[in-house]
Amino acid sequence: MEHKNAFIITGPTSGIGYATALELAKYGTVIMVGRNQDKLNQVKKDIEGIGQKAIPIICDISDIKSVRQAAQQIIELQLPIGGLLNNAGIMQTKVKKNAQGWDMTFATNHLGAFALTEALVSHLPDGANVAFIASALEDPERKPAKIMGMKGARYLSAEASARGEWQAGGSKMAGIDAYATSKLCVLASTMALARENPRLHVNAIEPGITRGTGLGAENVNAFVHFLFGYLMSIIPPFSKYSSTPEKSAKVIAKVLTDKSGKTGIYFDEKGEPMLGSALSRDPAFQERVIAETRALLQKV
Numbered sequence: 001m002e003h004k005n006a007f008i009i010t011g012p013t014s015g016i017g018y019a020t021a022l023e024l025a026k027y028g029t030v031i032m033v034g035r036n037q038d039k040l041n042q043v044k045k046d047i048e049g050i051g052q053k054a055i056p057i058i059c060d061i062s063d064i065k066s067v068r069q070a071a072q073q074i075i076e077l078q079l080p081i082g083g084l085l086n087n088a089g090i091m092q093t094k095v096k097k098n099a100q101g102w103d104m105t106f107a108t109n110h111l112g113a114f115a116l117t118e119a120l121v122s123h124l125p126d127g128a129n130v131a132f133i134a135s136a137l138e139d140p141e142r143k144p145a146k147i148m149g150m151k152g153a154r155y156l157s158a159e160a161s162a163r164g165e166w167q168a169g170g171s172k173m174a175g176i177d178a179y180a181t182s183k184l185c186v187l188a189s190t191m192a193l194a195r196e197n198p199r200l201h202v203n204a205i206e207p208g209i210t211r212g213t214g215l216g217a218e219n220v221n222a223f224v225h226f227l228f229g230y231l232m233s234i235i236p237p238f239s240k241y242s243s244t245p246e247k248s249a250k251v252i253a254k255v256l257t258d259k260s261g262k263t264g265i266y267f268d269e270k271g272e273p274m275l276g277s278a279l280s281r282d283p284a285f286q287e288r289v290i291a292e293t294r295a296l297l298q299k300v
């Protein structure tokens, strides 16, 4: 097994990111981008416990200034980067704003990940892998999401999303329009960035309905959160897409360490190619999302 590359991961302190950080540690140094020093120190200890190396970088992914500072710190490490994983993400029922006054979910899931990638792209060596964790909730036709009354992404524009405005007729569940729209932008940007950067390999991954993570945990009490995750893993059609952080980590690490040159692919929870929503697959829409995202980020 090679140990020459370093891998950057956002959100390594919980759930899928934690399991993936431990998995990636088998392939090289893990550069852990997170907002909580104590939690990062604990993950560092766990990685060192299996004889591997980890470097914590403090960063609030929702705050674009903090993201750019973190990117600078990573560049200054001068490590050969094998892969960048944009994993950090949130699903919230209460509307919150980031440091720039933008919708917290959109800023964390899409803008922060995009800004970090933009700041690092030119510093990544040829053949490096960039991966984004997307979500099938962006797709209005996705069966499990439809059953739960979710309506998929509700994109108006990047500016409108930053203001927390979504296309009318969305989900009745609080926070879902923001989450689904942010993930549509993640997926659309992945495909546009893959086209723009042929010397890199840029892909997206839907990790599956992954129980036992912190996603959405702040919205309900711990028992309901646990029960929900458990039921999802045994009731069809949800069970078909069910995963665990450890299973997701294996799939994600495979994509991030892949050397076969695959790019512009959306992988499912088993590591097989899948289709996103029709909108996410439209190249004109993909270009529009990155153009609007860049224009928005230029304001910071």
Ligand SMILES: NC(=O)c1ccc[n+]([C@@H]2O[C@H](COP(=O)([O-])OP(=O)(O)OC[C@H]3O[C@@H](n4cnc5c(N)ncnc54)[C@H](OP(=O)(O)O)[C@@H]3O)[C@@H](O)[C@H]2O)c1
Binding pocket: 010, 011, 012, 013, 014, 015, 016, 017, 033, 034, 035, 036, 039, 059, 060, 061, 062, 063, 087, 088, 089, 090, 108, 133, 134, 135, 136, 206, 207, 208, 209, 210, 211, 213, 214, 215, 216
């Ligand atoms: N679980 C699922 O079923 C599922 C399905 C599809 C997609 N996903 C996606 O998978 C990714 C990981 O989610 P998860 O389920 O593993 O959730 P999780 O356990 O809640 O992990 C989220 C991670 O993101 C970090 N994070 C959140 N906001 C941040 C911020 N402002 N700055 C820096 N770090 C921040 C968290 O840090 P702290 O520890 O400091 O809070 C944590 O490490 C997300 O992108 C999510 O949308 C999950």
